[in-house]
Amino acid sequence: MTSYDNTCKFLAETFPSDFANWLIGRPIALTKLEASELSSEPIRADSVIFLESSEVILHIEFQTKVDEKMAYRMANYYLRLYGRYPNCEIYQTVIYLKPTASQLAHQTRFSSPKLNHEFNVIRLWEQPTEIFQKYLGLLPLSVLSKSDDPVETLRQTAKIIDGIESGQVKNNIVTATAIISGLALNKLVIQQLLRSNVMKESVIYQDILAEGKAEGKAEGKAEEKNQIAMNMLRSNMTIELITQITGLSIRQIEKLQKAMASTAKKPKTSKTKRSPNQ
Numbered sequence: 001m002t003s004y005d006n007t008c009k010f011l012a013e014t015f016p017s018d019f020a021n022w023l024i025g026r027p028i029a030l031t032k033l034e035a036s037e038l039s040s041e042p043i044r045a046d047s048v049i050f051l052e053s054s055e056v057i058l059h060i061e062f063q064t065k066v067d068e069k070m071a072y073r074m075a076n077y078y079l080r081l082y083g084r085y086p087n088c089e090i091y092q093t094v095i096y097l098k099p100t101a102s103q104l105a106h107q108t109r110f111s112s113p114k115l116n117h118e119f120n121v122i123r124l125w126e127q128p129t130e131i132f133q134k135y136l137g138l139l140p141l142s143v144l145s146k147s148d149d150p151v152e153t154l155r156q157t158a159k160i161i162d163g164i165e166s167g168q169v170k171n172n173i174v175t176a177t178a179i180i181s182g183l184a185l186n187k188l189v190i191q192q193l194l195r196s197n198v199m200k201e202s203v204i205y206q207d208i209l210a211e212g213k214a215e216g217k218a219e220g221k222a223e224e225k226n227q228i229a230m231n232m233l234r235s236n237m238t239i240e241l242i243t244q245i246t247g248l249s250i251r252q253i254e255k256l257q258k259a260m261a262s263t264a265k266k267p268k269t270s271k272t273k274r275s276p277n278q
Contacts, residue, residue, distance in 0.1 A: 003245055004097060007140070007179045008062040010244040012049045014172065015137020019051070020058060022131060022138060023093050023120075028053050050081075052088070057081050061094040064183065066104035070094060075110040075117040092119040097144055098183050099125045129153055133160060136169065140176040143184050150184050154193050161194075172241055179245070229256055 012019050016030035030051035051058040059077055061070070074092055081090050096105050110117045124144040132142035139157055147153045157177060164170040174194060181190050225246045232242045239253050246253075 003179055004064050004183060005062050006244040006247070007176050008095070008097070009049045010172075010241050011137050011140060011176055012051065012060055013244075014240075015135070016051050016058075018135035018137030019060065020056075021135060023058060023060070023122075024056065024091055028056055028058075030056070030058060033057065048077075052085070055088060057085055057088045057090045059090065059092045061092075063094060063096050064098050066096070066100055066102045068104060070104065071107050071110035071117075071119075074119040075115065078117055078119070093122055094119065095122045095124065097124055097141075097180070099123075133157065136164070136173060139173055140180045143177070143181040151189060151193070154181055154185060154190065158193050168236075168238065171237060175237060175241070226256060229253055230260060233257055233260060 013032050016032075017027045020026065020028040020030055030053050033050035033052040049060045049062075051060075059074075059081065061074070063070070067073070074094065078090060078092060081088075105123055106121065108118055108121050110119075124141060125146060127145045129142055129145040129147050132138040132145050133156065139160060142157045143150050143154045145153070154177075161170060161174050161177065164173060178190055178194055225248055229242050229246050229248055229252075232245070233253070233256065239250055239257075242248070242253050243250055
């Protein structure tokens, strides 16, 4: 599970119509379909998002690297979806975020002696930048699109973000942009271009990157996730976004929130200075 995958999932869940416009070609109102509804068997949940309407199921896989079992997984998911929703149109798309020379990133079919299944594949580095700058929910992906100058693309994206009126939406978009841009640009460049927007989020971004590289005992990792979540809470990020990025449950985050509030209310004890004559 990576912060990049989770951030992409958050965007798809928060801006489903934008993703429907892009992947299906029409702004269908979609809601999240819980993977647990498909089968009692486990669903690989780190990079998978299912969105549904009364007529359409949209299945998206976000990938930072190729997977030799991807074609089989897509066929497997399709059969589960079809079994549960036989009257719905089912759209499946694998979205590769990071450039690769592997032919697996071009694989769009699962074939066996008695079963053939096709699905869509999008390699972001081949997509026109204009598509992603057209919709708020796709803005954070713009730096990963086809561009001769990713730094300039991020600069243009920052200008669009400046025009977002809703503070909470701007907060979520700019943070997601900072995280996802880490796949293409140096973090110092990202902080410089988004500095006027990100502020404290730049600290969050560094923590998230550190989380992905950190090694150690489970307790140490749990404590690090808690610290990242608290940094996010201090920056007024939504609990939903914090859940997606850190993997902590809503209950765990709310518990941290209460602990922070309790600590803030405690009066600070002041030390009385002694006079020189004492």
